[in-house]
């Protein structure tokens with residue numbers, strides 16, 4: 001047996017962060033199966049405690065979220081039309097009861113049920129996994145240059161900060177009393193590195209592009225200076241001065257909660273404008289001109305086009321949280337539209353754990369004299385994270401479901417998130433693991449917003465042990481006490497990996513990630529190995545355990561199919577019911593629903609954009625037929641791997657693309673050749689690239705041009721002109737007809 005490996009978490013205590021492991025404590029990670037023993041012991045203990053009733057069934061976790069919520073709160077939302085239909089968990093529980101009746105002849109209650117079945121797997125439980133150190137083979141890079149550094153060299157930052165004053169406290173930052181009180185009621189004693197580095201710069205009103213590992217407190221890093229500046233705002237007229245954009249609704253809710261807690265001793269108004277939540281109450285709040293709006297892009301554009309008197313004319317600060325995601329192709333058109341509508345003179349702050357450094361993306365937000373604050377590199381994971389990998393051999397791809405089932409029922413029984421590439425597979429795993437007696441929930445885009453928030457709430461409160469999620473939950477979500485993140489397949493890029501595993505080991509705590517890696521996924525694994533700062537581990541699960549779980553899953557296959565079929569029927573029934581209800585409403589009120597909402601693109605344009613963003617030209621009907629026929633475990637895994645591969649191909653193509661995503665219309669193709677030559681000559685003389693010039697030019701006309709940007713119509717016309725000049729033959733159309741949507745309220 002080789003010498004034990006030592007993993008320590010330096011520095012974290014210095015920042016007043018709560019730790020699960022003392023930083024002076026060395027975590028002994030032995031190469032044998034001692035880790036697994038601990039996992040087994042904890043599972044046994046949990047089982048015994050359940051048997052003797054040590055768990056108080058009425059116990060609830062205090063989420064600390066005791067502030068009263070505004071009327072527009074998402075908690076007012078209720079799922080519609082589901083009164084007569086049993087929930088998925090009820091269906092699973094019914095099938096389990098029937099199965100147990102057939103097997104043992106008696107079932108007393110739910111608790112007994114899971115215990116009975118658990119007992120049968122004890123033999124496998126005690127066969128421990130082996131965990132070994134993963135070898136790190138480092139290849140010397142050609143030329144010695146770092147790709148990212150080369151890329152960064154193209155961006156003109158007027159300053160770069162990678163150090164900070166580690167002695168600085170919140171008291172030394174010239175923050176006002178209400179904010180210091182807010183901080184102390186949240187028990188924040190000392191700023192984290194990113195907070196120490198960013199807050200003083202942000203208070204000066206400088207544009208910032210910041211990067212720090214997941215869970216390092218970036219939300220407070222941008223929120224505190226915003227609140228401080230707002231405390232001194234003129235009070236005569238109420239207007240929205242700060243806009244914070246985030247990629248997902250759940251993250252918007254979370255950032256809103258943090259902002260309200262920090263601002264609880266001030267009179268700053270904060271409004272949440274996220275999709276899926278009640279639009280009417282949001283409209284009413286926006287009409288009052290709240291100081292801060294926290295929004296997802298789609299819902300914000302909806303309000304900008306349809307809510308009277310709400311504008312972004314007075315925006316003084318724009319924040320993009322998860323900035324690299326906000327600036328990627330999914331949000332490109334929407335971001336262009338929002339930035340065009342924002343006031344030109346503003347402070348812009350970009351934050352993420354995997355920050356983009358490429359000019360083509362940053363130019364879209366037209367940073368003015370930006371400061372680069374990189375406390376960590378874009379590829380770093382939290383120091384307290386222990387990264388494990390389970391190798392899947394080429395002919396054993398079909399084992400993945402069994403391996404995940406084994407992991408969550410034997411080793412990581414609670415506070416665990418399993419990331420799955422597709423919504424369909426996440427749903428199947430819910431049924432499968434539920435039938436195996438695991439307390440499980442799902443979170444992905446196929447659910448209603450009420451269902452999504454409900455899963456999240458139950459997982460936070462400890463009512464769900466394992467949360468199955470797609471990448472929807474991979475960014476930004478701060479859930480206290482997550483112990484383990486499991487990846488069913490390797491995420492499509494290292495960026496996705498960093499965000500997924502970043503749901504654990506947050507705020508100085510320790511955590512573990514377990515990633516299943518097949519032969520086709522070794523490229524991303526190599527990148528992870530290359531970037532790792534702490535030793536990586538290989539976990540081997542005994543073959544008999546895997547086989548046993550595979551047999552159990554095969555055994556459940558008919559029940560899974562039956563539940564899926566029942567759900568399909570119910571969903572059909574529900575949609576018919578909804579249509580009937582709508583017709584009845586119309587008959588009763590004798591008028592048609594005339595609440596049309598406009599959107600910045602026409603219906604056709606939106607369709608074209610969606611088609612462009614689709615991963616592959618797949619025949620969706622064919623796909624559906626395929627998924628209905630009997631798929632093997634291998635087929636299902638192939639679907640997952642294909643999706644991840646398509647995403648990684650897209651990311652690779654994008655990084656090769658030179659064309660900038662610009663905030664102003666690219667008229668270069670219709671420029672006269674004379675002016676083009678003039679411009680090129682000027683550039684040659686200055687010795688700078690076009691991008692550099694654009695970013696470094698802080699003259700008022702250049703800034704104006706950048707900040708307002710072209711309208712969607714102008715961009716479309718420019719694109720049309722480009723096509724025409726390339727011989728595409730497409731005439732630039734007049735303005736797009738606004739897409740009139742008949743939206744449900």
Ligand SMILES: Nc1ncnc2c1ncn2[C@@H]1O[C@H](COP(=O)(O)OP(=O)(O)OP(=O)(O)O)[C@@H](O)[C@H]1O
Pocket residue numbers: 015016017018187188189190191192195212213214215216217218219220352353475476477478502506507
């Ligand atoms: N100064 C502080 N002291 C102690 N805890 C803090 C401090 N600042 C933030 N935290 C806690 O750290 C956790 C992570 O914060 P936050 O969600 O802002 O991280 P993040 O860097 O934005 O992560 P991600 O990259 O995943 O979005 C939160 O639970 C927060 O309450």
